[in-house]
Amino acid sequence: MSAVAPTVGAAGPIPAVTQGAPTPLPPSAHRTLPSGLSVLAVRRAGVPLVELRLRIPAAGTASVPLGPATLLAETLLTGTARRDQVELAAAIQSIGGALGAAADADRLSVGGSALAEHLDELLDLLAEILTGAAYPEREVTGERTRLADRLAVARSQPGRRAREALLARLYGAHPYARELPEVEEVTAATGEQVRALHASRVRADGAVLVLVGDLDPDAAQATVAARLGGWAGTGVAPQDVPAPPPPPALPALVVDRPGSVQTTIRMGGTAPQRSDPGYAAAKLANLVFGGYFSSRLVANIRERRGYTYSPRSSIDHGAAASLLTVAADVRTEVTAPALVEIAYELGLIATLPVPAEELDAARRYAVGALALSTATQAGLASTLAALLPVGLGLPFLVEHPRDLLQATAEEVAMAARGLLAPAALSAVLLGDAAAMAGDVAAVTPIELA
Amino acid sequence: MPTPPGPAILPDLARTTLANGLRVVLAPDRSAPVVGVAVHYDVGIRSEPEGRTGFAHLFEHLMFQGSANVAKTQHFTLIQGAGGTLNGSTHLDYTDYYEALPSGALELGLYLEADRMRSLRLTEENLANQVEVVSEEIRVNVENRPYGGFPWILLPPVLFTTFPNAHNGYGDFADLQAATIADAEDFFARYYAPGNAVLTVAGDLDVDVTMAAVERHFGELPARDVPPRPSFGEPPPDGERRELRVDPLAPRPAVAVGYRVPDPLGPLEDYLPFVLLGDVLADGDASRLEQRLVQRDRLATDVSAGVGIMGGAFDVRDPTGFVVEARHPADVAVDDLLAALDAELDRVATDGVDAAELARVAARFAARELRSMDSVIGRARSLTIFTQQRGRPELLGELAGLAREVPADAVAAAAATLRAGGRAVLELRAGGAA
Numbered sequence A: 001m002s003a004v005a006p007t008v009g010a011a012g013p014i015p016a017v018t019q020g021a022p023t024p025l026p027p028s029a030h031r032t033l034p035s036g037l038s039v040l041a042v043r044r045a046g047v048p049l050v051e052l053r054l055r056i057p058a059a060g061t062a063s064v065p066l067g068p069a070t071l072l073a074e075t076l077l078t079g080t081a082r083r084d085q086v087e088l089a090a091a092i093q094s095i096g097g098a099l100g101a102a103a104d105a106d107r108l109s110v111g112g113s114a115l116a117e118h119l120d121e122l123l124d125l126l127a128e129i130l131t132g133a134a135y136p137e138r139e140v141t142g143e144r145t146r147l148a149d150r151l152a153v154a155r156s157q158p159g160r161r162a163r164e165a166l167l168a169r170l171y172g173a174h175p176y177a178r179e180l181p182e183v184e185e186v187t188a189a190t191g192e193q194v195r196a197l198h199a200s201r202v203r204a205d206g207a208v209l210v211l212v213g214d215l216d217p218d219a220a221q222a223t224v225a226a227r228l229g230g231w232a233g234t235g236v237a238p239q240d241v242p243a244p245p246p247p248p249a250l251p252a253l254v255v256d257r258p259g260s261v262q263t264t265i266r267m268g269g270t271a272p273q274r275s276d277p278g279y280a281a282a283k284l285a286n287l288v289f290g291g292y293f294s295s296r297l298v299a300n301i302r303e304r305r306g307y308t309y310s311p312r313s314s315i316d317h318g319a320a321a322s323l324l325t326v327a328a329d330v331r332t333e334v335t336a337p338a339l340v341e342i343a344y345e346l347g348l349i350a351t352l353p354v355p356a357e358e359l360d361a362a363r364r365y366a367v368g369a370l371a372l373s374t375a376t377q378a379g380l381a382s383t384l385a386a387l388l389p390v391g392l393g394l395p396f397l398v399e400h401p402r403d404l405l406q407a408t409a410e411e412v413a414m415a416a417r418g419l420l421a422p423a424a425l426s427a428v429l430l431g432d433a434a435a436m437a438g439d440v441a442a443v444t445p446i447e448l449a
Numbered sequence B: 001m002p003t004p005p006g007p008a009i010l011p012d013l014a015r016t017t018l019a020n021g022l023r024v025v026l027a028p029d030r031s032a033p034v035v036g037v038a039v040h041y042d043v044g045i046r047s048e049p050e051g052r053t054g055f056a057h058l059f060e061h062l063m064f065q066g067s068a069n070v071a072k073t074q075h076f077t078l079i080q081g082a083g084g085t086l087n088g089s090t091h092l093d094y095t096d097y098y099e100a101l102p103s104g105a106l107e108l109g110l111y112l113e114a115d116r117m118r119s120l121r122l123t124e125e126n127l128a129n130q131v132e133v134v135s136e137e138i139r140v141n142v143e144n145r146p147y148g149g150f151p152w153i154l155l156p157p158v159l160f161t162t163f164p165n166a167h168n169g170y171g172d173f174a175d176l177q178a179a180t181i182a183d184a185e186d187f188f189a190r191y192y193a194p195g196n197a198v199l200t201v202a203g204d205l206d207v208d209v210t211m212a213a214v215e216r217h218f219g220e221l222p223a224r225d226v227p228p229r230p231s232f233g234e235p236p237p238d239g240e241r242r243e244l245r246v247d248p249l250a251p252r253p254a255v256a257v258g259y260r261v262p263d264p265l266g267p268l269e270d271y272l273p274f275v276l277l278g279d280v281l282a283d284g285d286a287s288r289l290e291q292r293l294v295q296r297d298r299l300a301t302d303v304s305a306g307v308g309i310m311g312g313a314f315d316v317r318d319p320t321g322f323v324v325e326a327r328h329p330a331d332v333a334v335d336d337l338l339a340a341l342d343a344e345l346d347r348v349a350t351d352g353v354d355a356a357e358l359a360r361v362a363a364r365f366a367a368r369e370l371r372s373m374d375s376v377i378g379r380a381r382s383l384t385i386f387t388q389q390r391g392r393p394e395l396l397g398e399l400a401g402l403a404r405e406v407p408a409d410a411v412a413a414a415a416a417t418l419r420a421g422g423r424a425v426l427e428l429r430a431g432g433a434a
Helices: A066-075 A085-094 A116-132 A137-155 A158-171 A183-188 A191-201 A217-228 A279-291 A296-304 A332-351 A356-373 A377-390 A396-406 A409-420 A433-443 B055-062 B074-081 B103-118 B124-143 B173-178 B181-191 B207-218 B268-282 B288-296 B334-351 B355-372 B376-390 B395-404 B408-420
Strands: A002-004 A028-032 A038-043 A049-057 A098-103 A107-115 A208-213 A252-256 A262-271 A312-317 A322-331 A426-431 A446-448 B014-017 B023-028 B034-041 B085-090 B095-102 B120-122 B197-203 B240-247 B254-260 B302-307 B321-327 B423-430
Touching: A028 A217, A038 A217, A038 A377, A049 A116, A049 A377, A049 B355, A066 A098, A066 A107, A066 A137, A066 A183, A066 A191, A085 A116, A085 B288, A085 B355, A098 A116, A107 A116, A107 A377, A107 B355, A116 A208, A116 A217, A137 A158, A137 A183, A137 A191, A137 B288, A158 A252, A158 A262, A158 A322, A158 A426, A208 A217, A208 A377, A252 A433, A262 A332, A262 A409, A262 B124, A279 A296, A279 A312, A279 A332, A279 A356, A279 A396, A279 A409, A296 A312, A296 A322, A296 A332, A296 B124, A322 A332, A322 B124, A332 A409, A332 A426, A332 A433, A356 A377, A356 A396, A356 A409, A356 B074, A356 B085, A356 B095, A426 A433, A433 A446, B014 B207, B023 B207, B023 B376, B034 B103, B034 B376, B055 B085, B055 B095, B055 B124, B055 B173, B055 B181, B074 B085, B074 B103, B095 B103, B095 B376, B103 B197, B103 B207, B120 B181, B124 B173, B124 B181, B197 B207, B197 B376, B254 B334, B268 B288, B268 B302, B268 B321, B268 B334, B268 B355, B268 B395, B268 B408, B288 B302, B288 B321, B288 B334, B334 B408, B334 B423, B355 B395, B355 B408, B376 B395
Parallel strands: A038 A208, A252 A426, A252 A446, B023 B197, B240 B423
Antiparallel strands: A002 B120, A028 A038, A049 A107, A049 A208, A098 A107, A262 A322, A262 A426, A312 A322, B014 B023, B034 B095, B034 B197, B085 B095, B254 B321, B254 B423, B302 B321
């Protein structure tokens, strides 16, 4: 061992960490308008801004077609009865604001922010869009062409391609199998379809609006009622996407990408939902395995083996199901050994208890990371916007840390068995098949795509 | 000269310089029980020697491999095990290390930063390991991905001619493989002196208690020579330099245009107009290039513009660039796109921008600045860079006001300057499947 520069002045012992009292919840007001729109306003006055998140559930029982839904999100802000695209964008910019929209299988999401003094104008703009988006034919045509190009660019990314292959393998014909439309679905979508979709889907029933920032919660509620009161519901409660069947465990799927210098490894399986009793334990098991830098996966295939830069595992939540993903991009020649190490770490945590010290570190990280991510206006707004549509809210920010601290080693062991057992996961390997499939077949059964 | 009062969001900045030269900034804000700690060293990609491209970044990785009293991986496990998050990043002119922590773990953060400023602990095995990790980082971010390194790695060698400004900051694999522990020792001794660093703590802290803790952890580190910072200045291109790259993975072409701008550390009234010009051209659907290139002429699918080749407008010294980047359909000729860009710059230069347009751009600028300061770590990092490069952390709180004072004719003049000077054009041709 060689030291860089002589050690000078020995430091004392590593300082102990003092635990603070739990943070009290910020002042808030939660109301539901007659239209069915649920509104949560939270005061967090870090900077003089306000963050806005709107989540509109996919209305109706039939799943929303992905092509028109995506085109709707891309063109929602391109004009209203009163203003064209440029006037609308100028109005948003003049309040220091930004607004954007996105669609997925569960909902349409609108997000943005503005200088806090302009909250009423921001809500006015939102109301104008929700009740009067015009989807001008010229803008729809232009966005449709651009969207096709952007989809081609998105799908050229190996991470996107591998994820698409994994979701298709896990979810089959269920809407969760696809996050982006095919180009043909977009080019076939018409302005008429988008306007009809807006009329049926962009409704207040079951929608959730979160405002976080330098605001007075009660005054903000009054402003929302005044500005968004005209956005109507249908009176029909929307239905969630049905739960997908449990993902099957299938042989590793090798997707050929000739000449690829890395193999994009993605593994997936089912995970508990936030409201499930075993969720905190599963989150801890995921952290210990690969959910943060101090995890076993990082220690093994990055810091010990040097196979990869950013190995990780994570839990993503849909309204009807949650997904565990294990991800690593490894140089082609170590694909098989990397899979062996990943399976080793998965098998270990699925069958042997996690030592107390390792588990406690993950607990403290999970509690601290939640506190840090909800200490900002944007982070708190996004967290609450994810919680409210599934029946959770501000209390989760107190209850979840408690659950994390109280989960027992036995509960974590059980959760790890359900979440991380390698036999229950499916893998996709996107890379140079000629260079790696032979080695991979020697360590695990494969299928060629 | 009296210092203008800081805004309410930076009410009580405290500053000191320790005997060993370490500059310290404290920014108390007790609204949430979290703190951000940032340490910036005044060395970056531009300072790495020829034959050692990528070394500043590799060295950043080595700073997490253990120090005098901390074992490999312990830096991560201690911070994260205390409920914190952490990272480091390498830039053209600086390298930063930072953590966000529950305020009860502030002392731990200071200890760990002081320990690796005191001395690193390196082994051949850890060096070889991190060379492999960095190589995988380059593969995942550049070699295995379409548009990898576009334009931050590919544009500098067109815009600049000297090694410090033009070379690839991620580094060549051969250079990374050739790196030795002796190189690291030299780099640490030369650039990682307390006097070459700035430490900022922002968030839930008591100024007196924290100053004492900083003194306790860092005060005993001996002062070391601080290298004079060389000028990296070079003449701007006097005409158009143009290069074509084929990206075998990209499905659509793209183009990046680079111009030179005034010294960022010169008078702000000369520099800010270029920053605002970027927003006039490409911030949002009401901007000039969005309207012209994307919406009207359909020459581009996406466009961006602004000061900074790698990072933002306020974390870099001279020379830097103003970069316009566009993705475009395969059937669009680059020269048509460039002609439309020139026409829009001419329009700003001759017809100017009206008051309402400038006001909304300034409002958006202010909101963006505020938003980036909302997290303790964002605030700590920005304060550190303003201290290191400009000696004035409070400037962070003044920027929004200064942006509102930029006169319209200065923005028009900035556009005229871009048109009058040389430029670099990097065409990326799509070699991938549609």
